Amino acid sequence: MSSIEASSTLRHTAWVLRGNPVTAVAALGAALLMLVGIIGPSFVPYDPIASDVPQALQPPSAMHWAGTDQLGRDVFSRLIVATRLDLAIAVTAVSVSFVIGAVIGSLCGYAGGRLDRAVGRFVDVLMAFPLFVLAMAMVAALGNRVENIVIATAVINLPFYIRFARAEVNIRRNLGWVEAARACGENHLSVVLRFLLPNVLPAMAVQMSLNLGWAILNAAGLSFIGLGIKPPTPEWGIMVAEGARFISTGRWWLVAFPGFALMLAVLCFNLLGDGLRDILDPRMRT
Amino acid sequence: MGTIGVTLIRAARRFASSLPVLFGVLVFTFILMRVLPGDPAVFFASGPNAGKEEIEVIRKQLGLNRPMPEQLAIYLYDVGHANLGRSMMTGQPVARDLRERLPASLELTLTALLVALIAAVPLGVLAALRSGSIIDHGVRLFCSLGVCVPTFVSGLLLIYVFYYLLGLAPDPTGRVDVFTTLPPAHTGFLTIDFLLAGDIDGWWAAVHQLMLPALTMALFVIAPLARITRASMLVSLGSDFVRTARSVGLSGWRVVVTYALRNAILPVITISGIVFSTMLGSNVLVEKVFSWPGVASYALDALLVSDYAPVQGFVLLMASIFVVVNLLVDILYGIADPRATVA
Secondary structure, eight states: OOHHHHHHHHHHHHHHHHHOHHHHHHHHHHHHHHHHHHHGGGTOSSOTTOOOGGGTTOOSOSSSTTOBOTTOOBHHHHHHHHHHHHHHHHHHHHHHHHHHHHHHHHHHHHHOHHHHHHHHHHHHHHHHSOHHHHHHHHHHHHOSSHHHHHHHHHHHHHHHHHHHHHHHHHHHTTSHHHHHHHHTTOOHHHIIIIIIHHHHHHHHHHHHHHHHHHHHHHHHHHHHTTOSSOTTSOOHHHHHHHHHTTGGGTOTHHHHHHHHHHHHHHHHHHHHHHHHHHHHOGGGGO | OHHHHHHHHHHHHHHHHHHHHHHHHHHHHHHHHHTOSSOHHHHHSSSTTOOHHHHHHHHHHHTTTSOHHHHHHHHHHHHHTTOOOBOTTTSSBHHHHHHHHHHHHHHHHHHHHHHHHHHHHHHHHHHHHTTTSHHHHHHHHHHHHHTTSOHHHHHHHHHIIIIIISOOSOOSSSSSOTTSOOOOOSSSOHHHHHHHTTOHHHHHHHHHHHHHHHHHHHHHHHHHHHHHHHHHHHHHHTSHHHHHHHHTTOOHHHIIIIIIIHHHHHHHHHHHHHHHHHHHHHHHHHHHHTTOOSHHHHHHHHHHTTOHHHHHHHHHHHHHHHHHHHHHHHHHHHHHOGGGGTO
16 A cells, blocks of 8 residues: 555545544544453452452442442442453454455355355355344353353354355456456456455455444343353353342442443444444545 | 235245245254253253163153254154144143243234334434434434443343332333233233223233333334434435425425325335344343243243253244244335335
8 A cells, every 4th residue: 555545544534533523432432442451450449259248239439439249349340350351252253253254255256156155045044043042042052151152143243244245245256457367367266365355354344343332232142141151250241130130129230330331332333333434435535 | 906916926936935044944953952062851850860761761752862864854844743842841842832922022022113113213204304403413322322232231220210210110020910810812912912801900010011121122223213214214305206295385294204204114114124023033131131921031941951942943933933024024015115016
């Protein structure tokens, strides 16, 4: 990429961000969340799994900013520590399905024929499942572990990436510059990987940001119903599940704070995805 | 007659093309359930010290000792004869369990969709009419927030506000409280059955019980519905026929509702179909929060004790509903826009 092109992209990004401050705030929020996920656990005021029963079920106070749970654990510390796990699950799952989906989808879109039809059928079958139920069944089948939440979330995201990459490659496979690449003696694999895929990736990256929010909700939902992550581990979905028992006696903070964390994370990624789409959409560049 | 005929043929063709997908779902679920850890035979033996022989007997009863392809063939044969197997958990045929519980899920999901549409369509229309205004931004903000709050959190917070703080909602467990005498089941939809039985108090109690879970689900799906309404209304409001209708002096209300909205409703129907199927599947979380005795919570309970048959039955049921809903959308399309049948 030449420097003129790079600076024009930068200028364009800056222009879009100025016109759309919400995206800038969302990007900042997402970056902040990542930072909390990386360094947060070293700065928490209390041990997230040490119980302190005399302090159980205290409402938020100066000592415990988000109150304490039924074992007297500090909810705020648990929230911060949970950030890493929740984000790591979502990011890993979405990246895995992004990579696999991009490769399978673009090969199908380029090659067409029998492979394309077989994969297409498989995707149709996946899409006919209630996706959350499919994720539930997969975690139960593979075993109640964090890795399997990642795998299940990746699989239910996969159809979208395969379809997306397939469609995007398919409309480009016979364009002039692809023909030119072939005419210059590039083999098919190299045409797909070096010429077509880079043109499809930006649009897919937007999809990735939008899917991150969905992946977070999905993973938290699985642990809420008791699949995947086991109790003493701080995780937003489990914290809500544990707090659920105390909601009808008015202990709102056990549900509200982890719920708020979930909402904030999903909101940031969704708004960022919307903003990225505006930046990448060629129609916005005029 | 002609257009209806064409619509039906199209629907039939669509149905035929979805059969391989249903078959795929069957096989895939079967394989997935067979790799579940935990031996159902051990689980359902008399107790932890059940002898090896006893477990073997149960395995034989369940057909688990046969080779996998044979088990699959037997399963497919049974499904073909409307036999979904027997749940070890309830001891009843799965088809019967599902039939008993499906109305609860359908009642909840349909109410939620109705609530969502009643809120989303006017919001979307309003946002499109005043596009760029504070109303438009407000609707957009509401939509962005709506899809970010997981249903299990919004459900619990609604319980906190309406049950604990305000005391307006009843105890959030199940469809009616245990002391209510149930009406004779005609439809399985409690709100309808109570009305048929002429029991207004019971009807009111059932509606009360239904309100919070339905609202919880609706909040989550208002966003896609309102967004599509807005986008499609913007296109339709900007088109020539709306300008013509305005220029001949029709009232603003009439232009918006009969001209613009009627033409903008197609994408809303499509999205409603998708939203309905998705809600029915992701019901699990709401049903769990509100102890709603629907099919999703039934499947979850079965899944947690490795009881295969109910989960397979549930997934098959969901996939079938998915196909049926798509067909209905097709047919509605034909009614809403006769041109759609020409293609």
